[in-house]
Amino acid sequence: MRAPNKLKISLAVTAAASLIAVTGCSANQPAGSSAGGSDKLEITSWWTSGSEADALNVLIDGVKAAKPGLSVDNAAVSGGGGSNARQALAARLQAGSPPDSWQVHPAGQLKSYVDGGQVADLTELWTQNNWASQMPKGVAEAQQVNGKYYTVPIGVHRGNVLWTNPAVLSKANVKIDPAGGVDGLISSLKQVQAAGATPVCLGDKDIFASSQLLESIIMSRAGADNWKKLFTNEYSFDAPEVKQALQDYKTILSLANKDHSAITWDEASKKMANGACAVNLMGDWAYGELVNAKKKPGTDFTWVTFPGKEDIFDYVGDGFSIPANNIPHAEAANAWLKTLMDPKVQTDFAAKKGSIPAVKSADISGLSEYQQEAAKSFASAKVVSSLAHAQAAGAEFAQTYADAVSTFNGSGNADAFIASMTQAQKTQL
Amino acid sequence: MTTSTALPPAPVSPGPRPKKQVPHNVKTSRRAAWIFAPSLLVSFLFVYVFIGITVYISLSNWKIGTSPDLSLRQPFGGTYAEIVQEQRFQADIRNVVIFTVIFLVLAILGGLIAALFIHHVSVGKGLFRTVFLLPYALSFIVTGVAWRWIFSPSTGVNEILRSMGIENPPGWTTDPTILGALNDPSGTDFLKVQFGIPVALLPIIFAAAWQLVGFAMAMYLAGLASIPEEHLEAASVDGANVWQRLRHIVLPQLWPSTITCFVLLLHVALKIFDLVVAMSGSGPGFVTDVPGIYIYNYLTSRYDKASAMAIILLLLTLAVIVPYLIRGYRKERKA
Numbered sequence: 001m002r003a004p005n006k007l008k009i010s011l012a013v014t015a016a017a018s019l020i021a022v023t024g025c026s027a028n029q030p031a032g033s034s035a036g037g038s039d040k041l042e043i044t045s046w047w048t049s050g051s052e053a054d055a056l057n058v059l060i061d062g063v064k065a066a067k068p069g070l071s072v073d074n075a076a077v078s079g080g081g082g083s084n085a086r087q088a089l090a091a092r093l094q095a096g097s098p099p100d101s102w103q104v105h106p107a108g109q110l111k112s113y114v115d116g117g118q119v120a121d122l123t124e125l126w127t128q129n130n131w132a133s134q135m136p137k138g139v140a141e142a143q144q145v146n147g148k149y150y151t152v153p154i155g156v157h158r159g160n161v162l163w164t165n166p167a168v169l170s171k172a173n174v175k176i177d178p179a180g181g182v183d184g185l186i187s188s189l190k191q192v193q194a195a196g197a198t199p200v201c202l203g204d205k206d207i208f209a210s211s212q213l214l215e216s217i218i219m220s221r222a223g224a225d226n227w228k229k230l231f232t233n234e235y236s237f238d239a240p241e242v243k244q245a246l247q248d249y250k251t252i253l254s255l256a257n258k259d260h261s262a263i264t265w266d267e268a269s270k271k272m273a274n275g276a277c278a279v280n281l282m283g284d285w286a287y288g289e290l291v292n293a294k295k296k297p298g299t300d301f302t303w304v305t306f307p308g309k310e311d312i313f314d315y316v317g318d319g320f321s322i323p324a325n326n327i328p329h330a331e332a333a334n335a336w337l338k339t340l341m342d343p344k345v346q347t348d349f350a351a352k353k354g355s356i357p358a359v360k361s362a363d364i365s366g367l368s369e370y371q372q373e374a375a376k377s378f379a380s381a382k383v384v385s386s387l388a389h390a391q392a393a394g395a396e397f398a399q400t401y402a403d404a405v406s407t408f409n410g411s412g413n414a415d416a417f418i419a420s421m422t423q424a425q426k427t428q429l
Numbered sequence: 430m431t432t433s434t435a436l437p438p439a440p441v442s443p444g445p446r447p448k449k450q451v452p453h454n455v456k457t458s459r460r461a462a463w464i465f466a467p468s469l470l471v472s473f474l475f476v477y478v479f480i481g482i483t484v485y486i487s488l489s490n491w492k493i494g495t496s497p498d499l500s501l502r503q504p505f506g507g508t509y510a511e512i513v514q515e516q517r518f519q520a521d522i523r524n525v526v527i528f529t530v531i532f533l534v535l536a537i538l539g540g541l542i543a544a545l546f547i548h549h550v551s552v553g554k555g556l557f558r559t560v561f562l563l564p565y566a567l568s569f570i571v572t573g574v575a576w577r578w579i580f581s582p583s584t585g586v587n588e589i590l591r592s593m594g595i596e597n598p599p600g601w602t603t604d605p606t607i608l609g610a611l612n613d614p615s616g617t618d619f620l621k622v623q624f625g626i627p628v629a630l631l632p633i634i635f636a637a638a639w640q641l642v643g644f645a646m647a648m649y650l651a652g653l654a655s656i657p658e659e660h661l662e663a664a665s666v667d668g669a670n671v672w673q674r675l676r677h678i679v680l681p682q683l684w685p686s687t688i689t690c691f692v693l694l695l696h697v698a699l700k701i702f703d704l705v706v707a708m709s710g711s712g713p714g715f716v717t718d719v720p721g722i723y724i725y726n727y728l729t730s731r732y733d734k735a736s737a738m739a740i741i742l743l744l745l746t747l748a749v750i751v752p753y754l755i756r757g758y759r760k761e762r763k764a
Binding site for chain 1: 492493496497515516517577580581582583600601602603605621709710711712713714715716718726727728729730731
């Protein structure tokens with residue numbers, strides 16, 4: 001009796017498994033080859049949190065207004081700072097069934113898709129619409145690989161913002177002057193320390209917070225032009241300015257909260273706003289985080305550009321690309337890209353996302369005080385790409401940098417840092 | 430005497446199996462082959478074929494995850510040569526070895542003590558069993574977040590320590606110190622990390638052991654239940670004290686449970702990922718980095734490096750599991 005029973009069970013299990021497999025296959029089918037034609041559009045991104053999802057909806061509403069009757073499939077994947085979404089996208093690209101458009105950081109990250117032949121050349125669309133003239137040169141350049149355009153920028157974040165706590169600074173009688181350079185910053189921070197407060201809040205449980213601090217110091221010491229040359233191997237990580245920056249970084253690290261490797265970037269930003277320390281370097285996504293935590297801009301926290309000899313805008317960008325092959329709905333995707341570049345859409349998107357528009361003609365008068373200031377600086381400052389966010393160089397180089405920063409945080413050995421970065425300049429660019 | 434007659438039934442049932450009376454019922458065995466075929470095929474495909482693919486990728490030039498490059502890297506095995514000299518790789522190997530050793534000792538000893546306690550306690554047996562086993566039912570991410578708060582230098586246990594008057598409580602997972610360092614690398618040597626016990630790893634090992642003590646306990650409770658009462662009674666009659674009974678009767682009979690615990694917990698230790706991610710991440714200078722995090726970080730930027738690390742992790746596991754399997758196989762053949 002027992003054996004036939006077991007047989008029945010295993011047969012049932014096998015049948016169930018094959019049933020799942022079959023239904024799984026058929027469920028996949030419509031995504032690849034739908035009969036819907038041009039009235040459909042599928043978008044992949046990693047914008048799933050409250051403000052991000054709202055911002056994405058602005059874009060979706062925009063394209064629906066431009067193409068009435070279009071149904072948009074929002075295929076956002078949450079988690080891992082976008083890495084989950086990128087893994088999911090990678091699987092679809094390899095299977096040859098891409099979405100109509102997907103979110104991409106410009107420059108470095110874009111390059112890996114271009115190298116893989118996966119994103120469409122948009123140069124014609126750019127020249128037809130004369131988009132390059134509508135944005136700062138640095139931004140237009142970041143959308144290119146080898147002189148051709150492959151993506152469309154929707155918004156701009158700034159990486160090198162120093163968020164400050166006015167109460168802690170005034171108690172120590174310190175004012176941070178962006179023109180005072182790194183030396184001025186360090187002496188201000190030491191003054192804060194002498195007044196008995198912790199000068200710097202840092203949260204580098206995820207190493208990008210440290211990478212971004214060090215990159216801000218290197219930019220300030222070496223200047224925007226040399227920063228760019230680091231990624232064409234025309235300027236070396238062995239240069240005296242970089243060495244000096246590493247020393248500065250070490251000093252600033254010694255002035256930071258001791259538990260920095262145990263807390264995350266947002267925890268560090270909130271610590272600063274709560275008065276646990278005087279300053280916190282973080283990209284301007286911290287602004288949204290602080291406002292969400294009911295902190296008042298101007299009273300609970302203020303901001304300055306990270307001090308340096310020139311006004312540098314450390315650019316962290318968001319944009320969208322479309323697939324080079326097997327695009328399911330080419331016409332809708334085209335309308336989507338044009339919608340993204342609409343100044344009004346860019347303004348509405350920025351209002352939700354906390355970033356600033358990439359297009360100069362976008363109206364910023366309704367945005368927050370911080371955003372207006374950033375937009376003004378964006379138009380005049382030297383715009384460079386962030387390495388901590390894999391934009392200034394490809395993913396491999398960026399990972400080598402992140403690892404070198406982690407190692408430096410533990411050992412403080414500048415020679416080892418320089419050795420691994422100069423080696424990477426030779427082999428990974 | 431009674432025990433020797435009680436024992437045989439167990440070995441009797443697996444006894445006839447090795448004699449293979451297949452021809453007796455060819456139909457059944459054919460049917461068995463058909464039933465097993467799908468699972469054999471699936472496990473062959475998803476385990477061995479995929480291991481083979483991973484080995485191949487680790488030897489190839491495939492860097493960016495989305496753009497495959499299957500040409501073989503020159504010189505052969507260059508990726509392995511590249512990663513073994515990395516500071517991060519060396520730190521990872523140190524960490525995973527230290528983690529495994531201390532974790533196994535803590536979890537197995539803790540499980541044994543808990544099992545002995547519960548076995549002998551007369552009230553609230555079920556309650557204690559549940560209390561010890563409960564953490565095992567939780568996810569590492571959930572407990573990891575709680576442990577992160579407990580061992581956060583500015584909050585958690587340090588609050589208690591400070592209120593007790595200790596001015597400089599430990600930095601826990603943020604402490605880059607290496608205990609008992611065997612070497613002092615200058616930066617130009619092949620060895621780029623200090624080999625010793627990373628202090629920052631200890632809270633994580635403790636958290637992992639806490640979570641799996643219940644599992645070890647359950648294994649030992651099963652082992653304890655199978656020790657015949659008569660053995661212990663006979664020993665008592667002969668005048669053996671509690672310690673002697675434990676040392677000479679209980680522990681030797683628990684040896685199979687210990688081996689099983691060891692093997693099952695070992696792979697938890699080697700594959701540890703989620704708990705570390707939740708508690709500390711890579712840590713300053715990779716003091717709490719483990720191969721799992723390494724693989725995850727390099728998946729999108731260096732597919733070949735991530736694959737090479739996965740293979741090294743597999744070899745580490747095999748180095749311990751294979752001797753165990755061989756031992757088990759030999760025993761079976763003897764039987």
